[in-house]
Amino acid sequence: MDKLGWDFVQQQKHNRDGSYATQAARSATLSLSARQLRELGYRNLRANTLGQRHLRALVQHWQTSGVSPATIKNRMSHLRWSCEKAGRAGVAKISNDDLGIARRSYVAKESRARDLPKANLDAVTDPYVRLSLRLQAEFGLRREESIKFIAAVADKGGHLELKGSWTKGGKAREIPIRTRNQEELLAEVHVFTQMRSLIPAELSYKQQLKRYEHQIAAAGLSRMHGLRHLYAQRRYLELTGKQAPAVKASITGQLLAGAESGWLGKVAIPSAETSITPPLSDREARLLISHELGHERIAITNTYLGSPNA
Known part of the structure; x- marks a missing residue:
């Protein structure tokens, strides 16, 4: 590991911002960036000497390699995070347009909505996964949020309060409780989990995520986003x-x-x-x-x- 890679590791060690998925993606991006900058001929770099020309070099390398604009933007968000932690706020301010990254289209031309058919849900044998899926359907939760969900913490009566440690980007948020179905689901989750999350006591989040993926595949479900x-x-x-x-x-x-x-x-x-x-x-x-x-x-x-x- 070179000095830049070591700096990146230390930044992450002392700044565990965001959800598990965000931290994992950040670690992969920073490790890749340090290695590729070295391969591109940039030696003896440190996190506090990383400049916009280095970011441009990475973007050009990724574009030449056929990496999609959406992936490049995600990688840049992690590199900007590192620059800010290293006191390089000026470097972090460079825009995607200045870096020559194509604008991403966010417009859906048709619906990509998916329901949760009872037959498929009944085929999910793990009760934790089944409740996570129902939370996704009733409250629009992301997968990680639905697995880390603690009803005793989130349920505030008229709304849910999601903790930043459960969410993408570490941003806490509120979701209204509007329907009888939502209230009944929350009551079930309270009884089933008591004060715990929807992760079995003997498993880690990563292990439960793998179980979730296996269970939905076995039940004939996909694209649960x-x-x-x-x-x-x-x-x-x-x-x-x-x-x-x-x-x-x-x-x-x-x-x-x-x-x-x-x-x-x-x-x-x-x-x-x-x-x-x-x-x-x-x-x-x-x-x-x-x-x-x-x-x-x-x-x-x-x-x-x-x-x-x-």
């Missing part, structure tokens, strides 16, 4: 009284097959469980949904809902 899409689309329908543009596009374009209620083909069509009067505007609804999903930018909702201009 689609549950988060369905949550966002259901909330949009409740808040505006209208189906999201991505849902409309899927229906109008005849991209779905069958007519079973709530489950058309492999893309779920949301139904409203609550409503508000008067309904919110598109922008107002997207702002609320963005916060509930744990995003800072309203534009990210285009991924879940489609373009507001559609």
